[in-house]
Amino acid sequence: MNEKQEATRVNGIDMNVLGKTVQAIKDDPELGRCRFRVRNKWLDANHNRTRITGFYGAKEEHEHKQTFELHADEPPILAGGDEGANPVEHLLNALASCVTTSIVAHAAVRGIVIEELESELEGDLDLRGFLGLDPDVPKGYTDIRVKFKVKTDEENLKKLKKLAQFSPVYNTLTNGANVDVQIEAK
Amino acid sequence: MNEKQEATRVNGIDMNVLGKTVQAIKDDPELGRCRFRVRNKWLDANHNRTRITGFYGAKEEHEHKQTFELHADEPPILAGGDEGANPVEHLLNALASCVTTSIVAHAAVRGIVIEELESELEGDLDLRGFLGLDPDVPKGYTDIRVKFKVKTDEENLKKLKKLAQFSPVYNTLTNGANVDVQIEAK
Numbered sequence: 001m002n003e004k005q006e007a008t009r010v011n012g013i014d015m016n017v018l019g020k021t022v023q024a025i026k027d028d029p030e031l032g033r034c035r036f037r038v039r040n041k042w043l044d045a046n047h048n049r050t051r052i053t054g055f056y057g058a059k060e061e062h063e064h065k066q067t068f069e070l071h072a073d074e075p076p077i078l079a080g081g082d083e084g085a086n087p088v089e090h091l092l093n094a095l096a097s098c099v100t101t102s103i104v105a106h107a108a109v110r111g112i113v114i115e116e117l118e119s120e121l122e123g124d125l126d127l128r129g130f131l132g133l134d135p136d137v138p139k140g141y142t143d144i145r146v147k148f149k150v151k152t153d154e155e156n157l158k159k160l161k162k163l164a165q166f167s168p169v170y171n172t173l174t175n176g177a178n179v180d181v182q183i184e185a186k
Numbered sequence: 187m188n189e190k191q192e193a194t195r196v197n198g199i200d201m202n203v204l205g206k207t208v209q210a211i212k213d214d215p216e217l218g219r220c221r222f223r224v225r226n227k228w229l230d231a232n233h234n235r236t237r238i239t240g241f242y243g244a245k246e247e248h249e250h251k252q253t254f255e256l257h258a259d260e261p262p263i264l265a266g267g268d269e270g271a272n273p274v275e276h277l278l279n280a281l282a283s284c285v286t287t288s289i290v291a292h293a294a295v296r297g298i299v300i301e302e303l304e305s306e307l308e309g310d311l312d313l314r315g316f317l318g319l320d321p322d323v324p325k326g327y328t329d330i331r332v333k334f335k336v337k338t339d340e341e342n343l344k345k346l347k348k349l350a351q352f353s354p355v356y357n358t359l360t361n362g363a364n365v366d367v368q369i370e371a372k
Contacts, residue, residue: 012231018265022317029320032313036275040282042303045198048286050279052271055261057313062261068271070256072283075241075248079204079291085238085254087284089222091355093236094280096226097258098273099367100234102316105265116372117228123363127218127243130288130354131208134215140357144365149372157369164367168316169277171326176362177309179330181285181350183343186302186335 010108018105024058031058046080047073088141091173092121098169099146106163107156114160116151144173196294204291210244217244232266233259274327277359278307284355285332292349293342300346302337330359 008016025032034057040050052068054061072087074080085093096119107114122145129139150160164170194202211218220243226236238254240247258273260266271279282305293300308331315325336346350356 013265025313026319029314034311034313035308036278037308038275038278038282040286040305042286042290046287048283050282052275058263064261065268070279075250077244079199082251087280087287087355089224089238090280090283092222092224093256094273094276096224096236097234097276100226100228101232101273104228119226122221122223125220125354127211127220128215130352132352133212139352140354140361141363144363146367148369150369151372154371161369166316166318166325168311168326169273170365173363174365175326177327177330177359179356179360181332183334183336183347186337
């Protein structure tokens with residue numbers, strides 16, 4: 001017990017907290033069900049704002065300690081005012097952050113110490129799809145490349161690549177999700 | 187020509203700029219190819235930061251007018267410090283902003299005036315997938331629901347729903363993308 005308390009953090013993550021969460025979900029799988037939420041408001045032209053205040057998980061509502069506010073816009077050549085990253089850049093951010101967290105957390109659980117970790121992502125998108133100029137051109141990203149540079153023992157690198165596959169955003173992007181869109185009058 | 191200049195903005199979007207972009211890509215499809223990029227750095231535990239400085243499109247590099255910085259973290263029950271939206275919340279933000287922009291811009295092109303537009307999104311995610319507790323549980327979002335409330339003429343509502351399908355993020359999420367992850371030593 002004392003030993004566990006001493007070695008409580010790996011890669012900065014409190015292993016006691018993470019361990020308790022994992023054990024609780026093992027004991028009661030229902031605790032694993034989460035529902036994440038955002039609210040978005042169109043401001044003007046291509047500029048809109050998202051607010052994130054809380055989520056449902058472990059059978060109850062949780063408030064974030066602050067309201068997160070995110071802005072999206074388009075650059076001038078896409079008829080925007082460049083007041084925020086554009087939506088497809090936000091998508092790459094979601095992927096980058098998720099794969100990073102997945103690698104770091106799963107490495108911690110396995111006792112793999114990471115000193116530094118950085119990534120560069122790029123995604124290919126042909127605007128002819130979005131603009132409806134050619135129905136044969138995909139509207140979304142076709143290929144996304146994620147390149148990590150990690151400072152850790154050489155022997156860990158191959159293991160880390162496998163850990164990336166636990167990422168929820170990676171899995172959503174590669175497997176797809178059901179997305180239901182409803183529109184009603186305000 | 188004068189008439190066009192008078193009616194230059196619909197839903198706040200400069201139709202001359204958008205029209206020129208569309209015409210240029212029609213004339214030279216190669217101009218439509220874009221490559222968006224982000225760089226991410228792990229800071230500590232579940233906290234990481236993305237920076238977005240520019241992108242490639244219309245056959246050249248473009249710098250954003252400012253560097254966009256986005257933080258991701260996890261809430262306390264997921265062993266984080268809650269210093270930013272978490273990655274799967276960022277994913278919902280990407281979807282919300284993209285479908286919003288797609289509806290507003292495509293409506294503008296069709297002369298559909300939108301007065302107000304808001305959305306609420308929620309996504310279902312079972313942590314047992316991410317945590318590796320059950321290989322049969324999907325690691326990503328299974329279902330995402332997007333609910334828009336729009337102030338516009340009643341007759342436009344059905345048309346707007348179809349316009350959502352032009353969204354690149356919506357298409358990436360529903361169709362999936364190839365995601366290649368590489369890891370090398372730093």
